[in-house]
Amino acid sequence: MQVNNTTVVDRGNRPNVSQIVGLRTYFINDGAYVDPYEISSVQLFRKGDTLSPKSVTGADGLVTATPKMAFGASASQGPGLPVVHCTETSPTAAPCNLAGNGFDPAGYNPATTASGIYRMGAGEYVVVLDQTRSLSGWDYTTTTQVAASGLSAVDDYVDLWTVKLNSASKYQVITNQFSLNEDTFFAFTEPLLLTTSNKLMNKHVRLGETIDIKVSTETTIQNHDIPHNVQNIFKDSVITAASVNINKVNQDVAFAGPFEAVTGGAMTITKDNTLIFNWPTTNLKSLTSFTNGTFGSLTGTYSVQVKYTLLNESIVSPLFYLTVS
Secondary structure, three states, rough: OOOOOOOOOEOOOEEEOOOOOEEEEEEOOEEEOOOOOOOEEEEEEHHHHHHHOOOOOOOOOOOOOOOEEEEEEEOOOOOOEEEOOOOOOOOOHHHHHOOOOOOOOOHHHOOOOOOOOEEEOEEEEEEEEEOOOEEEEEOOOOOEEHHHHHHHHOOOEEEEEEEEEEEEEEOEEEEEEEEEEEEOOOOOOOOOOOEEEEEEEOOOOOOOOEEEEEEEEEEEEEOOOOOOHHHHHOOOOOOEEEEEEEEEEEOOOOOOOOOOEEEEEEEOOOOOOOOOEEHHHHHHOOOOHOOOOOOOOOOEEEEEEEEEOOOOOEEOOOOOOEEEE
């Protein structure tokens, strides 16, 4: 995934201790992605330090211990977005002093704003653990700076999100997990022979839907002398930089076609190498080729083709087809 044009490794993609890691969290209520009313902070701890009862939280269930790294909201939000709980203003390194950034990922700068919380979409938030720089965060619980080097070891960790789900609710802590690894580094005596096969999981879309276009990927290592335990690691998100092209297939001789519906749309990559593109089909109505009358009907057959990076290869999938009705 990318945060303001900076590539970060998702928590499920076997991040190592020297990478830029995106710790993403989705908030869902009644089957829909929703924004919490308020996000106070995100704090990182070793998982082993949180196993004892009340080891990092107090009687009210909120965090009281000093974390390994901490993230806070950067500034006040615009209309319709969550309220920022941000009161500490004395230290110059506090995210509160980064005026105007808020949860907007456009305010993320790896060198100066790495301790912020960023809203990637409705109900989708991310903090960036940058292991490539010597940076610090600000912990609002203990009002102290926290060095990012506290997560320099290979280990299992937890990220604790302190949130208010609505204006009348109390603060609560939501717990997620991630691991930092070092077994993502390998040395081989011959070129790695990787092959992939893709499959479009969507076959039918209704016009007006906003739908996740999902393309699964099967990865196979052809080298016979590579151990199975190493081969299994490559099943965990070896793909990077995925994008999608969606075109309307010409079915009417009166129109030229094919017509581009989506060109180079960035895709999310899951742990099992599934590629996802969130497609608002309502955007088809704003295409120039539709408004000028050369596109034809918005319904019909569309082709889907993905492109992604696999080590030193740039792979283009076969054309897949789905129906928009």
